[in-house]
Amino acid sequence: MSNFEFSFQNDHTYKHNTRQEMNIRAILPDIFYVGVNDREKHRFESLWPLPHGVSYNSYIVRSHKTALIDSVEVRESLTLFSHLDEVLGGTEIDYLVVNHMEPDHSGSIPLLAAKYPEMKIVGNKQTVAMIGGFYGITDQERFVTVCDGDKLDLGEITLRFLMTPMVHWPETMMTFAEERRILFTGDAFGTFGALNGGIIDFETDTALYLEEAYRYYSNIVGKYGKFVQRTIEKTAPLAPEFICPTHGPIWHESIAEISAIYDRLSRYHSEPGTTIVYGSMYGNTEAMAEAIAMALAARGEKRIRIHNAGKDSLSHIISDAFRYDGLIVGAPTYSMTLFPPVDTFMKAMQTRETQNKVLGLFSSFTWASAAGKALEGYAEAMGLQVAAKTEMKQGINNEIRADIEKFADSFMSELHKSRYARLR
Ligand SMILES: Cc1cc2nc3c(=O)[nH]c(=O)nc-3n(C[C@H](O)[C@H](O)[C@H](O)COP(=O)(O)O)c2cc1C
Ligand SMILES: [Fe+2]
Ligand SMILES: [Fe+2]
Structure with missing residues (x-):
C-alpha cells in the first residue's frame, strides 16, 4: 500500500501525512485523487473565463494492479508526476484509462507513456485513433481497446467501462470501480473552479461549484443535452457512492444536487427568471433595455438579469440565458x-439547440432597419415563438415607451402561461 496514514472520521475530516501543498487525497484507502489546480489560465478552451480557476482531476485506483484514470493539461504534467511519485513511491502504473481525449485531460499522455514504458493505455477504438492522431502513439501493443460493458480486473477492484458518446466528445466513456461504487465520469458532472483545499464536496463550500456548474454546463456541454440524458439513464442504476468528474469537486453528499442541475439543463428545463441581453453603441438600445426591465419588474418579475453583450463575457450571458x-x-x-x-450570442444559443424559452425581441435603427429581422431569423431557426417584439427608430420617446408597456404585457402573459403549464 501507499505511505498514507489514512482514517475516515465521523466528522468527515481526514488525517493523513500528505504534504500540504500537494493536492492528494485518499478517497478510499485504495483510491486517490491526484489532480491539479490551474489558477493561471485566463480562458478555458481559449474562450470561457476562469475567475476561480479550474481543476484537472486525475485518479489512481490501486489494487494488485494500478490504474491511473485520466491525466491533465500538458503544462501541469510535472505536478501530476510529483503526485504520482508521492502515492506510488516509484512503482509502475499498469494502466492509463483515457475516458476523454480533449487535451485538458489527454495532454500528458505522451509524457506518461515515456515515464512508464510498461504502462498500457486503455480506451475505445476512437480513443486509440485520436491518441495516434494527436500524439503519434500508434504501437498497438501499448493499447487495451475496450467496448461498452468491458471489464478490467485490477485484483480486488474491477473497472467497468461505459461508452457515453458526446459527453463531451464522440470517444467519451466512463469508468466504474465496481467493488467501490465509484464512478469516474469525465466532464459530466464537472464544474469550473479550482479546488480550494477540500477535494470531496463535504470538505468544501459547494455553493461556488454548484453555481459554476450552470456556466460549465451551458458553455461546454450545452449542445449535447440528449446525450447527457442518455448518460444519466445509463449511470443512475449504478447508484455510485462517489462521482469523480474531471473538473471540480468529487461528489458524495451532493450527488443529488449536481445530478439535478445536469438533468434539468440537459432537458432544457429552466428556472423562473428573465435574462435581458442587449447591445448598444451609444445608449439608445440600452434605454429600451432599461425601460423593458422596469416594465417587467412592475409586473412582478423579480429575478431579472441584464447583460450588455458588448461588455459582459459571453460565458456568463449564455449561462443565465440557459438557466432562466x-x-x-x-x-x-x-x-x-x-x-x-448580439449576433455572436444568438449564434451561441442556436449552436446549443436552445429550447423552451419565452422570447422577446427589441431592436433599433436610424435609416434602414435590419437588426429586428435578423433577430427574428434566429428565433425561427431555433423554432422559438416570439412572445413580444418592438422596434425603435433613433431615440426613445413616449410612443416607444407605450409600445414597451404593451411588449411587457405580452411577454409576461406568455411567461406566466408557460410557468403554469410546467406546474401542471
Ligand atoms: C458602424 C455603424 C453602422 C451602422 N449601420 C446602420 C445601418 O445599417 N442601418 C441603420 O439604420 N442604422 C445604422 N447605424 C446607426 C445605428 O443604428 C444608430 O447609431 C443607433 O442609434 C445605435 O443604437 P445605440 O445607441 O444603441 O448604439 C449604424 C451605426 C454605426 C456606428
Ligand atoms: Fe471535454
Ligand atoms: Fe474537460
Missing part, C-alpha cells in the same frame, strides 16, 4: 445587420 425561462434580446442595426456581439 424568459429571454429578451435587443440590438441596434449595424452595417445592415445585427450588432456583432
Whole structure:
C-alpha cells in the first residue's frame, strides 16, 4: 500500500501525512485523487473565463494492479508526476484509462507513456485513433481497446467501462470501480473552479461549484443535452457512492444536487427568471433595455438579469440565458445587420439547440432597419415563438415607451402561461 496514514472520521475530516501543498487525497484507502489546480489560465478552451480557476482531476485506483484514470493539461504534467511519485513511491502504473481525449485531460499522455514504458493505455477504438492522431502513439501493443460493458480486473477492484458518446466528445466513456461504487465520469458532472483545499464536496463550500456548474454546463456541454440524458439513464442504476468528474469537486453528499442541475439543463428545463441581453453603441438600445426591465419588474418579475453583450463575457450571458425561462434580446442595426456581439450570442444559443424559452425581441435603427429581422431569423431557426417584439427608430420617446408597456404585457402573459403549464 501507499505511505498514507489514512482514517475516515465521523466528522468527515481526514488525517493523513500528505504534504500540504500537494493536492492528494485518499478517497478510499485504495483510491486517490491526484489532480491539479490551474489558477493561471485566463480562458478555458481559449474562450470561457476562469475567475476561480479550474481543476484537472486525475485518479489512481490501486489494487494488485494500478490504474491511473485520466491525466491533465500538458503544462501541469510535472505536478501530476510529483503526485504520482508521492502515492506510488516509484512503482509502475499498469494502466492509463483515457475516458476523454480533449487535451485538458489527454495532454500528458505522451509524457506518461515515456515515464512508464510498461504502462498500457486503455480506451475505445476512437480513443486509440485520436491518441495516434494527436500524439503519434500508434504501437498497438501499448493499447487495451475496450467496448461498452468491458471489464478490467485490477485484483480486488474491477473497472467497468461505459461508452457515453458526446459527453463531451464522440470517444467519451466512463469508468466504474465496481467493488467501490465509484464512478469516474469525465466532464459530466464537472464544474469550473479550482479546488480550494477540500477535494470531496463535504470538505468544501459547494455553493461556488454548484453555481459554476450552470456556466460549465451551458458553455461546454450545452449542445449535447440528449446525450447527457442518455448518460444519466445509463449511470443512475449504478447508484455510485462517489462521482469523480474531471473538473471540480468529487461528489458524495451532493450527488443529488449536481445530478439535478445536469438533468434539468440537459432537458432544457429552466428556472423562473428573465435574462435581458442587449447591445448598444451609444445608449439608445440600452434605454429600451432599461425601460423593458422596469416594465417587467412592475409586473412582478423579480429575478431579472441584464447583460450588455458588448461588455459582459459571453460565458456568463449564455449561462443565465440557459438557466432562466424568459429571454429578451435587443440590438441596434449595424452595417445592415445585427450588432456583432448580439449576433455572436444568438449564434451561441442556436449552436446549443436552445429550447423552451419565452422570447422577446427589441431592436433599433436610424435609416434602414435590419437588426429586428435578423433577430427574428434566429428565433425561427431555433423554432422559438416570439412572445413580444418592438422596434425603435433613433431615440426613445413616449410612443416607444407605450409600445414597451404593451411588449411587457405580452411577454409576461406568455411567461406566466408557460410557468403554469410546467406546474401542471
Ligand atoms: C458602424 C455603424 C453602422 C451602422 N449601420 C446602420 C445601418 O445599417 N442601418 C441603420 O439604420 N442604422 C445604422 N447605424 C446607426 C445605428 O443604428 C444608430 O447609431 C443607433 O442609434 C445605435 O443604437 P445605440 O445607441 O444603441 O448604439 C449604424 C451605426 C454605426 C456606428
Ligand atoms: Fe471535454
Ligand atoms: Fe474537460
